[in-house]
Amino acid sequence: MDFSVSMPSLSALAMQARPMGDAAPWLEKLNPEQREAVETVNGAVLVLAGAGTGKTRVLTARIAYILAQGLARPHEILSVTFTNKAAKEMRHRIEQLIGMGVEGMPWLGTFHSIGTKLLRRHAEYVGLQSNFTILDSDDQLRLMKQLIAAENIDEKRFPPRLLASVIDGWKNRGLTPDKVPSQDAHLYGSGLGITLYKAYQQRLRDLNAVDFGDLLVHPISILQAHPQLLEDYRRRFKFILVDEYQDTNVAQYLWLRLFSGTGGNICCVGDDDQSIYGWRGAEVENILRFERDFPGAKVVRLERNYRSTAHILAAAQHLIGHNAGRLGKELRAEAGGEGEKLQLFSVWDSEEEARSIGEKIEDLQRNGSPLNTIAILVRASFQMREFEDRFVTLGLNYRVVGGPRFYERAEVRDALAYFRLMVQPQDDLAFERIINQPKRGLGDATVKQLHVLARAAGCSLFHIAQQLIETQELKPKQRASMREFVLNFVRWREHLPNMPHTELAQIILEESGYTDMWKQERTPEAQGRLENLKELVRSMEPYGSMQEFLEHVSLVMEVEVGAQQDAVTIMTLHGAKGLEFDSVFLPGWEENLFPHPRALDEKGKAGLEEERRLAYVGITRAKLRAFISFASNRRMHGSWNSTSPSRFIDELPHASVDINEGPFAGRMPRFDAPQAAYSSNFAPNRFQSATPQRFEESPVERYTPQHDRYSASKARQHAYVKTIEGQVLSRSDGPAKSASKATTHAVGARVFHIKFGYGRVTQADGDKLTVEFEKAGDKKVMAGFVEAVV
Numbered sequence: 001m002d003f004s005v006s007m008p009s010l011s012a013l014a015m016q017a018r019p020m021g022d023a024a025p026w027l028e029k030l031n032p033e034q035r036e037a038v039e040t041v042n043g044a045v046l047v048l049a050g051a052g053t054g055k056t057r058v059l060t061a062r063i064a065y066i067l068a069q070g071l072a073r074p075h076e077i078l079s080v081t082f083t084n085k086a087a088k089e090m091r092h093r094i095e096q097l098i099g100m101g102v103e104g105m106p107w108l109g110t111f112h113s114i115g116t117k118l119l120r121r122h123a124e125y126v127g128l129q130s131n132f133t134i135l136d137s138d139d140q141l142r143l144m145k146q147l148i149a150a151e152n153i154d155e156k157r158f159p160p161r162l163l164a165s166v167i168d169g170w171k172n173r174g175l176t177p178d179k180v181p182s183q184d185a186h187l188y189g190s191g192l193g194i195t196l197y198k199a200y201q202q203r204l205r206d207l208n209a210v211d212f213g214d215l216l217v218h219p220i221s222i223l224q225a226h227p228q229l230l231e232d233y234r235r236r237f238k239f240i241l242v243d244e245y246q247d248t249n250v251a252q253y254l255w256l257r258l259f260s261g262t263g264g265n266i267c268c269v270g271d272d273d274q275s276i277y278g279w280r281g282a283e284v285e286n287i288l289r290f291e292r293d294f295p296g297a298k299v300v301r302l303e304r305n306y307r308s309t310a311h312i313l314a315a316a317q318h319l320i321g322h323n324a325g326r327l328g329k330e331l332r333a334e335a336g337g338e339g340e341k342l343q344l345f346s347v348w349d350s351e352e353e354a355r356s357i358g359e360k361i362e363d364l365q366r367n368g369s370p371l372n373t374i375a376i377l378v379r380a381s382f383q384m385r386e387f388e389d390r391f392v393t394l395g396l397n398y399r400v401v402g403g404p405r406f407y408e409r410a411e412v413r414d415a416l417a418y419f420r421l422m423v424q425p426q427d428d429l430a431f432e433r434i435i436n437q438p439k440r441g442l443g444d445a446t447v448k449q450l451h452v453l454a455r456a457a458g459c460s461l462f463h464i465a466q467q468l469i470e471t472q473e474l475k476p477k478q479r480a481s482m483r484e485f486v487l488n489f490v491r492w493r494e495h496l497p498n499m500p501h502t503e504l505a506q507i508i509l510e511e512s513g514y515t516d517m518w519k520q521e522r523t524p525e526a527q528g529r530l531e532n533l534k535e536l537v538r539s540m541e542p543y544g545s546m547q548e549f550l551e552h553v554s555l556v557m558e559v560e561v562g563a564q565q566d567a568v569t570i571m572t573l574h575g576a577k578g579l580e581f582d583s584v585f586l587p588g589w590e591e592n593l594f595p596h597p598r599a600l601d602e603k604g605k606a607g608l609e610e611e612r613r614l615a616y617v618g619i620t621r622a623k624l625r626a627f628i629s630f631a632s633n634r635r636m637h638g639s640w641n642s643t644s645p646s647r648f649i650d651e652l653p654h655a656s657v658d659i660n661e662g663p664f665a666g667r668m669p670r671f672d673a674p675q676a677a678y679s680s681n682f683a684p685n686r687f688q689s690a691t692p693q694r695f696e697e698s699p700v701e702r703y704t705p706q707h708d709r710y711s712a713s714k715a716r717q718h719a720y721v722k723t724i725e726g727q728v729l730s731r732s733d734g735p736a737k738s739a740s741k742a743t744t745h746a747v748g749a750r751v752f753h754i755k756f757g758y759g760r761v762t763q764a765d766g767d768k769l770t771v772e773f774e775k776a777g778d779k780k781v782m783a784g785f786v787e788a789v790v
Contacts, residue, residue, distance in 0.1 A: 024065075024068065025064075025097050025098075026038070026060075026061040026064035026065050026068065026097045026098070027061065027065070030057070030058075030061060031054075031304055033300055033301065033302050033303070033304065034054060034057065034058050034061070034302060036300050037058045037062065037267075037269075037300040037302070038058060038061045038062045038065050039065065040298050040300065041062075041065070041066060041069075041071060041239070041265060042265060043263070043265060043294075043296065043297065043298065044260075044264070044265075044266050044267075044290070044293075044294030044296070044297035044298070045266070045267040045268070045297065045298045045299075045300065046245075046267075046268050046270075046287070046290045046291070046297055046298070046299045046300070047267065047268070047269040047270075047300050047302060048270070048271065048272070048299060048300070048301045048302065048327060048329055049269055049270065049271055049302040050271055050273070050301075050302060050303055050305060050329055050331045051271065051273075051274065051305065051307065051308075051316070051331065051616075051617070051620035052305040052306055052307030052308060052331075052580070052620065053302035053303065053304055053305055053306070053331070054302065054304075054306060055243075055269050055271075055302065056089070056090070056093070056243075057093075058269065058302070059079075059090060059241060059243055059269055060090055060093040060094050060097060061097065062241065062267060063077060063079060063090075063094050063241065064094050064097040064098050066239055067094075067098060068098060071238070071239070072238040072239050074105040075105065075106055075107065075236075076236060076237060076238045076239070077105065077107060077108070077237070077238070077239050077240075077241070078107045078114070078237040078239070078240045078241070078259065079105075079107065079108040079109075079240075079241040079242075079243075080109070080110070080111055080114060080240075080241070080242050080243065080256075081109070081110055081243045081244070082110060082111070082243065082244050082247060083110060084109075084110060084113070086110075086243060086244075087108060087109045087110055087113075090108065090243075091105070091108060107237070111215075111216060111252050111255070112212060112215045112216070115215035115216050115218075115219050115255075116134070116215050118219045118222075119132070119210070119214075119215060119218050119219055119222075120132075122219075122222050122229070125221075125222045125225065125226065126205075126218045126221060126222060127205045128205060128208055128210070128218075129208050131208070132208045132209055132210055133207070133208065133209040133210075134209070134210055134211070134212070134215070135204075135209050135210070135211050137164070139209075140164055140211055141160050141161065141164060143200065143203060143204075143207075144160040144163050144164055144196075144200065145160045146203075147196055147199050147200055147203065148160055148163065148189075148196070150199075151189070151192060151195070151196065153189050153192065156520050157520075158188055158189045158190075159520055159521050159522060159523075161521050161522075161523050161525075161526075162188060162521070162522050162523060163188050163189070163193070163196060165523055166187045166188045166193055167193075167196075167197050167200060167213070168213055168281075169187075169281065170184070170197065171211075171213030171214070171216070171217050171251060172213065172249040172250060172251055172280075172281030173249070173250040173251065173281070174216070174217060174220055174250050174251040174254045175217075176201075176217060176221060177194060177197045177198040177201055180193075180194050180197065182194075213251075216251040216252060216255055217251060219255065220251065220254050220255055220258065223258045223259075224258070230258060230259075233259060234259060234260075234261055234264065237259055237264070238265060239265045239266075239267070240256065240259060240260050240264060240265065240266040240267070241266075241267050241268075241269070242256060242266070242267070242268040242269065242270075243269055243270075244269070244270055245268035245269060245270035245286065245287050245290075246270040246271055246272050246274060246275035246282070246284055246286070246287045247270070247275065247277050247282045248282065248283065248286050248287075249280075249281035249282055249283055250281070250283055250286075253283065253286045256268075257293065260294075262294070262295075266294070268287070268290060270287050272284055272287050272288060272325075272326050272327050273320050273323070273326055273329075273613055273616055274577060274613060274616070274617055275287070275610065275613055276573075276574060276577060276610060276613050276614045276617055277574070278603065278606070278607075278610050279599075284325060284610075285325075287327070288325060288326075288327060299327075301329045302329075303329050303330055303331050303332055304331075304332055304334045305331045305332060305333055305334060305335075306334050306335050307335070307580050307620070307623050308333060308339075308620060308622060308623055308624075309333055309337060309338060309339020309340065309623070309624060310333040310337065310338045310339060311338060311339050311340060311341045311342065311656040312333075312339065312342065312619060312620070312622050312623075312626055312656075313331045313332070313333050313620070314653055314655070314656040315342050315619055315626070315652050315653060315656040315657060316331070316616050316619040316620045317330060317331055318651065318652060318653040318656070319612065319615060319616055319619065319648060319651050319652055320612060320613065320616040322612060322651050323609045323612055323613065324609070325606070325609055339624060339625075340624065340625050341656050341657055341658040342619070342626045342627070342628060342652065342656060342657045342658070343625070343626070343627045343628070343657075343658055343660040344627075344628050344629070344649065344652075344657050344658070344659055344660060345627070345628075345629050345659070345660035346629070346630055346631075346632065346645075347629060347630075347631050347632070348631065348632055348633060349631050349632065349633040349634065349635075350383070350386055350587075350588075350631050350633075350634045350635065351386060352631070353386075353587050353588075353629050353631050354386040354387050354389070354390040355390060356629070357376065357387070357390075357585050357587060357627070357629065358387075358390045358391060358394050358396065360585070360627065361374055361396065361568060361585075362394065362396070364583055364625075365396075369582060369583060370566050371396070371397055371398075371566045371567050371568045372566050372567065372569075373581055373582035373583060374568050374569070374581060374582065374583045374584075374585075375568070375569040375570070375571065375576065375579075375581040375583070375584050375585070375621065376568065376569070376570045376571075376584075376585045376587065377571060377572070377573045377576050377584060377585070377586055377618050377621065378570070378571075378572055378573065378587060378588060379572070379573055379588055379593055379594040379596060379614075380528070380531065380572075380588075380593065380596070381403065381406075381528060381531075381532065381572060382406075382528075382531045382532050382534070382535040383587060383588050384400060384405075384406050384570050385406040385407075385532075385535050385536075385539055386539075387570055387587075388400070388405060388406050388407070388556065388570070389539065389552075389556065391568065392556050396567075396568060397565055397566060397567035397568065398567050398568040398569075398570055399565075399567045399568070399569055399570070400570050400571065401569055401570070401571040401575060402571050402572060402574075402575030403572075403575075406532070406535075407553050407556055409529075409532055410529075411518065411529040411532055411533055412532055412533070412536050413433070414433065414434060414437055414514065415505075415508075415509060415514065415533055415536055416430075416536075416550070416553060417429075417430035417431075417433040417434045418430075418434055418508050418509070418512060418514070419505060419508065419546060419549075419550060420550060421434065421462065421489060422489055422492050422493055422496065422508065422546070423496070423546055423547055423550060425460060425462040425463065425489070425493075426460040426462070426463075427460075428454075428460055428461045428462075431460070431461045431462050431465075432447060432461070434512075435447060435461075435485065437514070437517075438512075438513045438514060438516075438517040440481040440482075440484075440485060441477055441478055441481050442478060442481055442482060442485070446474070446478060446482075447461075449473070449474075450464055450465060450468070453468070453473075462486070462489070465482055465485070465486050466486050468482060469482050469483040469486055488511060488512065492504065492507070492508055492511075495507075496546065501540055501543070501545055501546040501549065502537055502538075502540050502541055504546070505536075505537050505540060505546070506537055509533060509537075514533075515530070515533065518530050518533070527598075535635075538635050569581065573614050573615075573617060573618045574614070576617065576618065576621050577617050579621055580621055580622075580623055581621055581622065581623065582622075582623050582624045582625065583622065583624060583625040583626075583627070584618065584619075584621050584622035584625070584626050584627070585627045585629070586615075586618050586619070586626065586627065586628045586629070587629045587630075588629070588630065588631070588634070589615075589628050589629065589630045589645065589646040589648060589649055590630045590631065590634065590643040590644065590645060590646050591643065591644045591645070591646055591647065591775075592636070592641075592643065593634065593636070593643070593646075594611065594614075594615070594646050594648070595607070595608055595611035595612070595646065595647070595648070596611060599611050600754055604754050604785075605754055608754055611648075612648060612651075615646075615648045627660070628649065628652075630643070630645045630646065630649065631643060644775055647757070745761050745764060745769055745783050745786065745788060746761065746764065747761050747762065747763065747764055748760060748761060749761045749788060750788070750789045751769075751771060751786040751787060751788055751789060752786060752787050752789050753771070753773065753779075753781060753785060753786045754785070756771070756773040756775070756776040756779055756781070757773055757774060757775050757776065758773065758774050758789065759771040759772050759773035759774055759776075759779075760772055762778070764783070767782055767783045768780060768781075768782065768783070769781055769782070769783050769786065771786065
């Protein structure tokens with residue numbers, strides 16, 4: 001008998017012959033598009049799954065279908081997710097669908113867990129042993145500090161965290177040291193970045209260790225260098241499934257392309273409209289070019305939304321339609337009917353915003369909405385503080401998801417420890433927290449010595465430190481650091497009775513070196529910490545003294561909310577992806593906050609589109625109600641600024657938005673016609689803002705609300721509002737625009753700038769233009785960063 005012709009196995013044929021029909025549990029309750037995505041198993045398939053369209057159901061049903069049909073055995077399926085939680089949920093759902101435990105699926109997991117499995121099997125190909133160690137971030141930093149010291153690089157100018165960020169960026173792009181472009185060398189240490197990357201990788205090999213980036217980069221290198229091994233894996237993996245494909249970075253993309261080849265059975269599920277993680281390496285282009293990567297690929301669009309009402313979907317769809325970089329789909333509401341329109345309201349400042357939202361939440365609660373069904377989604381974490389304070393005053397339970405509550409953040413607790421020790425020198429816990437923060441050469445050994453002496457003398461650590469700076473127990477360098485530390489507190493304490501406590505707080509953070517410590521780090525996380533410190537100082541303004549403020553913080557930190565307790569959720573928009581709530585509040589929709597200026601400066605138009613996708617994600621978290629608010633004044637970067645509404649508000653559809661009259665109705669601009677709310681010039685001058693560059697105090701007329709919760713002293717305190725002038729050279733589409741284009745903008749030409757909006761050229765000097773923008777006033781910009789408007 002001729003066995004040369006490949007035939008299906010008898011077991012596979014028997015499984016295919018099993019009677020299933022429409023009664024198969026993995027096909028039940030699937031709509032036609034979902035079923036098409038499940039049953040299209042040959043070749044490349046892209047499932048464009050809009051928000052709330054049941055993508056997880058499709059993924060798990062597809063795996064169950066493949067197994068039940070005998071198309072592959074469990075170990076022949078590669079299924080990749082982004083989180084361990086998602087992998088666990090997928091495994092659980094598959095078990096429920098096929099009615100048995102999912103055994104023998106070793107290739108269902110996250111990118112990094114599967115990368116680890118591959119690397120342990122083939123570690124010798126990259127100079128490692130199979131029992132290698134995976135370093136955590138602290139170990140990485142310690143190793144990088146050693147390498148930086150060996151090169152005599154000034155750690156203050158080029159912090160180790162910056163080097164870690166640069167190397168992680170290269171690994172996200174799948175670049176080994178020999179593949180990093182020479183022009184990228186300048187990213188760290190005056191051109192030494194690539195040299196340090198090579199030294200870092202060699203040191204990892206010496207230690208038989210890897211970092212998280214290596215878990216993807218090493219398997220890519222191995223598979224590229226050993227074609228026969230790659231071919232073995234391609235034969236092994238009969239089906240490849242990828243969740244959240246829009247969030248893949250370049251390394252993950254290369255990894256998948258290697259396994260799938262050009263003719264593999266690969267199914268990627270994702271939503272190009274929800275690609276919001278570009279700041280950590282995600283490339284939306286991966287999903288946009290799927291059909292080019294896999295010619296003849298089948299694209300299935302899931303457009304039936306089972307989460308939100310029609311008005312919510314219409315608003316989100318209209319907004320995201322302003323993005324050019326998308327494949328396009330139209331969500332349709334399958335549940336909830338037309339529902340309520342989005343509520344848009346304007347407030348005077350961020351404090352009034354917190355009060356208004358608190359009152360609306362109380363109204364929802366009185367009408368039967370549990371607090372667990374309500375969320376506040378902010379663009380920046382510093383926005384959370386005012387809501388936390390307000391909810392404590394109202395007695396509303398809340399929880400902060402995705403990070404600690406404001407007063408529990410490490411940088412805030414450090415600052416509070418400085419303030420506590422200044423007010424109360426006997427506070428040993430505060431002393432221990434900050435004695436070496438920032439680093440002063442006063443480590444654990446010094447603190448232990450202080451404890452021994454303090455216990456023997458029966459006094460506080462600060463008191464014994466005052467004595468030690470006059471004796472010889474400490475080494476000269478330590479004694480000098482201790483003297484500066486102690487005398488700083490003595491001086492600050494002398495100012496406590498007669499200096500405004502907010503001013504004193506700012507002085508303490510600056511003179512202690514704590515603010516400079518975060519400025520020198522130069523990472524996105526450090527910038528967020530600096531914003532939180534500024535917000536902390538601002539939060540002290542309503543209180544009469546430092547002591548009164550610290551008492552308030554103690555009360556706030558006493559509020560504990562259990563996981564099962566009914567509470568409002570406060571979180572960032574980035575953290576909310578994948579979640580849903582009955583009612584969603586979206587505060588702070590203002591220019592220079594949302595879209596975030598850093599996104600525009602660093603990525604230009606691509607950054608703007610990612611910010612718009614973030615707005616889309618925020619709106620589509622709402623099932624029944626969405627509330628959008630913006631303030632006319634907001635304290636940012638330590639200064640009060642007049643603000644203008646976010647451009648995203650202008651991009652919402654009239655028919656799906658109601659203007660909600662706030663507490664200033666009748667005293668602030670009214671929007672009697674929908675067109676007024678969305679016209680580009682609907683805000684008066686006090687809504688307009690400029691980009692922060694140079695700050696000047698200028699007296700402005702400020703309305704003092706007659707509100708029982710708004711004191712006259714508070715209004716007087718802000719009688720001077722920061723206004724902003726200055727020159728800004730801003731990036732738009734980036735440096736790729738040619739210099740020749742710079743000369744095409746004549747005086748009088750109407751132009752558009754990604755950050756400042758529409759304006760008219762008033763002066764042209766080569767590639768430098770002076771433009772009078774409609775909302776931002778006169779600015780000097782590079783001609784390559786503006787576009788002519790016909």
